[in-house]
Amino acid sequence: MCPHANGDNLPTDPSQMVPVNISHTNGTTTNGVKARPNGIPGAQPRNPYAPRYADFLSNVSNFKIIESTLRGSQSSCLYAPEGEQFANAFFDTKTKIAIAKALDAFGVEYIELTSPAASEQSRSDCEAICKLGLKAKILTHIRCHMDDARIAVETGVDGVDVVIGTSSFLREFSHGKDMAYITKTAIEVIEFVKSKGIEVRFSSEDSFRSDLVDLLSIYQTVDKIGVNRVGVADTVGCANPRQVYDLVRTLRSVVSCDIEIHLHNDTGMAIANAYTALEAGATHIDTSVLGIGERVGITSLGGLVACLYAANPEYVKSKYNLSMLREVENLIASAVEVSIPFSNPITGYCAFTHKAGIHAKAILNNPSTYEILKPEDFGLTRYVSIGHRLTGWNAIKDATNKIKELADVRTQSMEDVDTVLRVYHTGIVNGDFLVGESDKLDKLLQRHRQSSASDLTTIA
């Protein structure tokens, strides 16, 4: 491929050589060679995480979120389910409404609720939420039963997932025709719901362990009947991304309706699987806040938003109120009494914490282009860990007062702050002073300055 392979025919005269600019648009992503200016004014640096042009199927910039916290939490081990015999210990109607409103304010396109046919409580909650007049569409699910269907349509939901068992399907190759059979009830339910102007979805469980031909037959059948959307699910949470891609892409070629995916997180791959499903042509992703759901849960709302934001920040910022993410997660976390995991994308304690004084010596890249996820876009500030934890609230106040005091005299750099805290910490640990003994701290700082005389630029 390289023309130089044929050595004989090459010019050996340097004056015959012409420099070629191989940098990307404005040269910021060229590594190892000096960036050369390009001739294109205002050209955007290429986002290496954006969907590639060849991925014409990709819906990474054209998707909808179906927020299932109000359904999924039902199956969580953290949650006491509704049942005939006792009250809902966590999500009373008031809480459900608060959650629905928060999700709507965040901007999810759909909110999924427990089946209104499950109990009177879930029916009236469903109705109450539908009455809120939210921007989001309200979805739920029903058994393949006209009783359920009638209850659901009266609540005011915008869409319904009809759970149809395999015994309702039959496929026969008969008399030269590919015929598929579906029970009359299924047709009746689907057409009844559609006649009310309500979206109909059909989903199956455990799609990745299903016989592919059966699965495609069934989906092809319901697509022909006219459901708005079909859903696949990794119910055991063990599917891997390329496997998800293959199934969704294959399904994409079989049905004309929308494709929804529901992914469990037992092996920690639910977010990545959701991203990859969108690349393959899925249109709707089921999420829940903090992933709460059966066992380890499903694709988390925050995690999904994070990776889609990395792929196309402008699109995601325009769709969702990102600064509400933390609030939404806090709301659910307190409702089910869990802590936000320290390693949670975006909102985890550590997510944007950088070490002071450590400049990432990027081997192949300019450190100033290091950050893709901008905390400000999520209403967060960057926490700079100055390398240690102060013990005790008083110590924090004390040290912060000292910093403020110094800052009143002149602007403090990161290194200044760093120094104050290091000196403070060492002093406390060594017993050189106690919290509140400001004079002693001043002496220590002065001594530090003198011993760092060669670093006069660090601290004035």
Place this chain on the structure above:
Amino acid sequence: MCPHANGDNLPTDPSQMVPVNISHTNGTTTNGVKARPNGIPGAQPRNPYAPRYADFLSNVSNFKIIESTLRGSQSSCLYAPEGEQFANAFFDTKTKIAIAKALDAFGVEYIELTSPAASEQSRSDCEAICKLGLKAKILTHIRCHMDDARIAVETGVDGVDVVIGTSSFLREFSHGKDMAYITKTAIEVIEFVKSKGIEVRFSSEDSFRSDLVDLLSIYQTVDKIGVNRVGVADTVGCANPRQVYDLVRTLRSVVSCDIEIHLHNDTGMAIANAYTALEAGATHIDTSVLGIGERVGITSLGGLVACLYAANPEYVKSKYNLSMLREVENLIASAVEVSIPFSNPITGYCAFTHKAGIHAKAILNNPSTYEILKPEDFGLTRYVSIGHRLTGWNAIKDATNKIKELADVRTQSMEDVDTVLRVYHTGIVNGDFLVGESDKLDKLLQRHRQSSASDLTTIA
């Protein structure tokens, strides 16, 4: 493709039709049609999560783990780093040794440590760990400097990552030859380390934002020099699985040495990216316990093991002491003072909790084949959440005593247990009895039985 498309030439006589068994090996993965017995005795059901035959590159069943907790924790915001000015607040030598031993007992192939050239403390810790005689190989990293190299080789490490800056490389097409240039120092360091029988690795940062040609040039060069392994890294944590697959696969075709990958988890995709990297031909994965590392951290040991176990349980069980996973995670969690996230794969609170009384009505699958991740393989038991939380330890003891009492009479089914606890909970909540009032509880249970007379099979 379907022969029935040409209707005219088909037999219309049913006696001409022959049934075809389209089930998989023993029929357990056929859905929607009755399983038909196959003729192959002892045939294993096909694992739908296993690597596919076409993936001849896949190392999902042939990989090594480089456990980087003892290095990565350094960069974690949870961790007070070693520094000239103050002591290591978390991982003193004793703790580091305990962690190294635990990781070794778990069975990781490599343990990575902080550079011994960073400080006297890290040098002596490195030496101490090398002296432990662990099965795992000990790795560390050095700058491209003979001083660092001499320190490192004296500690007894088995492998060294030489951090080489891009300014050490040059690529020229000159005089008809593809020439790559590398500094004499780099050659000197690499050859010195190799002469001591120590593995040499070369890694770069931020590989996914690097110019692909530059990156491949550099890797090709170091491969030709004879490094044992090259490493790529998603330092910003935003790469997606298929992107990872493409880069690793491309690199696989360029170098002959091993390929290591280091993946950050800012968008929650590090585990899936690691899995996909192995599918593409990577050989070594960097992990840390609970993913602890810079910002949200890297691929977690437990998460990676979970998804690889799903793909090939026998292989993973033979390599690692899975029952130690929980202990290892607890050790690190207490050392850095975090909680195990409730949604942590395998060891999270919710990981194996199922709801009693809810039989997964799998649309397309037999519920008894539901479980892929077997808690017993990880030394864990299955927790059955009986649908509610009992308030108070006394209540738990009391209710459990009642269950035990009943079980002494006859074996209790899940529904029996469920019933006892539901009745108990309702009774407590409604004030029908107090904890310990066994007679009143008996009356309630009796009343429940009578009102559920139609469900006599549920409770005797």
